[in-house]
Amino acid sequence: MNLLNLKNKTVIITGGASGIGKAAAILLASQGANIVIADLDQEGGSQLEHQLQSSGTKAIFHKTDVSNSHQVNELVEITLSTFDTIDILVNCAGVSGLSAYNDLIEEEWDWTLDTNLKGTHLLCNTVSKVMIEREIKGRIVNISSINDQIPVAGITAYATSKAAISGLSRSLALELAPYGINVNTIRPGAINTPMMKEILELPSLAKELLKQIPRGRIGRPEDVAKVILFLISDLAEWVTGAEIPVAGGMHLVGETSYLYYFEKEMQHEEKLPDIPFTRPWKNYNILDFINGHDEE
Ligand SMILES: NC(=O)c1ccc[n+]([C@@H]2O[C@H](COP(=O)([O-])OP(=O)(O)OC[C@H]3O[C@@H](n4cnc5c(N)ncnc54)[C@H](O)[C@@H]3O)[C@@H](O)[C@H]2O)c1
Incomplete structure (x- = not known):
């Protein structure tokens, strides 16, 4: 009995060019998907496409703003014309700035909500219609965060x-259950990916974060990818509407506020890492970062 049953299943992975999405792409490909x-990242996406194809996987990269x-x-049309089906959707694309709430500009709010929330919604909406029309017993995994419940200053x-x-996923799980489509949510804690690079490079903050992870290490992208694999496999046939923390226990403890550490470093006039976030105290303009993405 093949408990995973992923061979020749077609999976769309948003944010698949980097971090958690990339680890998921590699793991699911190894199981025959x-x-x-x-992804927006042309270079990273093309490189991974080539890497997967070289190891015998049927893989395509399509540059997409979710x-x-x-x-x-x-994206959905190209997936259907290439593979004739969409069995699984994994929504990993995500961004975050770092700003005190009163410094948060409208563009940063829109960029974050558009990418993370609207992007997840657009993919769920478009793909689930295809699954329903074609009577595909599909699987959807949305990547939330332990910060859906645990507040951290600077990332409102x-x-x-x-x-x-997380709320969208619960409602969707309920609506799609009669069609045999499972919708589940993963809530990662601190995971060592490019999104967390600058945070983890600040020694005082990295040390504090580590203290808040009972299992005693920062998470790896593969830790999350393995739970994605479980949720889309036949092992999780009867699991829908679940919200699984993949955090080494960090969700039990809470999380320190990044902002305070950057502010403290600033007071000591120490060199700040080159962080692509809003840093009003350094006259950094997040628009440069947001627009930089648009120009790619
Ligand atoms: N790393 C962590 O500690 C952590 C913790 C909790 C949740 N998460 C979530 O996990 C998911 C993956 O993050 P990661 O840590 O792997 O980060 P990452 O930066 O390595 O990967 C995110 C990917 O999303 C892509 N992306 C950004 N905007 C996009 C858009 N508009 N359209 C398409 N693609 C876009 C980026 O190009 C990048 O490849 C995100 O949703 C993130 O919020 C991460």
Whole structure:
């Protein structure tokens, strides 16, 4: 009996060019799935496409902005014309800034909510319609965060988007259950990916974060990828509407507030890491970062 049953299943992974999405793409490919990588990152996506194809996986990369409904429709059309089905959707694309709430500008709020929440919604909406029309007993996994419930100063827009993703997933799990489609949510804790690079490079903050993880290490992208594999496999046939912390116990403890550490470092006039977030005290303009992505 094949408990995973992933051979020749077609999986769309948003944010698949980096971090958790990339680890998931590699793990699911190793189990025989066809992989569609949807990401803004042309270089990372193409590299992974090549890597997966070289190891015998049927894989394509399609440059996609998940917050753009036209691009999401195009992604779904290309997936269907290439693989003739979509069995599984994994929503990993995500962004976060770092700003005190009163410094949060409208563009940062929109960018965060559009990417994380609207992006997850557009993919769930478009793909679940295909699954229902074609009577596919599909699987959807949305990546939220332990910050959907645990507040951290400096990431209000991010935490709001993650709370909404968890809420969206619960409602969707209920609506799609009669069609045999499972919708589950993973709530990662601190995971060592490019998104967390600058946070983990600040020694005082990294040390504090480590103290808050009972299992005693920072998470790895593969830790999350393995739970994605479980949730989309036949092992989790009867699991829908679940919200699973993958955090080494961090959700039991809470999480320190990144902002305070950056502010403390600033007071000591120590060199701040080159962090692509809003840093009003350094006259950093998050628009440069957001628009930089648009120009790619
Ligand atoms: N790393 C952590 O500690 C952690 C903790 C909790 C939750 N998460 C969540 O896990 C998911 C994956 O994050 P990660 O840590 O692997 O980060 P990452 O930065 O390594 O990967 C995120 C990917 O999303 C892509 N992306 C960003 N905006 C996009 C858009 N508009 N359209 C398409 N792709 C876009 C990026 O290009 C990147 O490849 C995110 O939703 C994140 O919020 C991460």
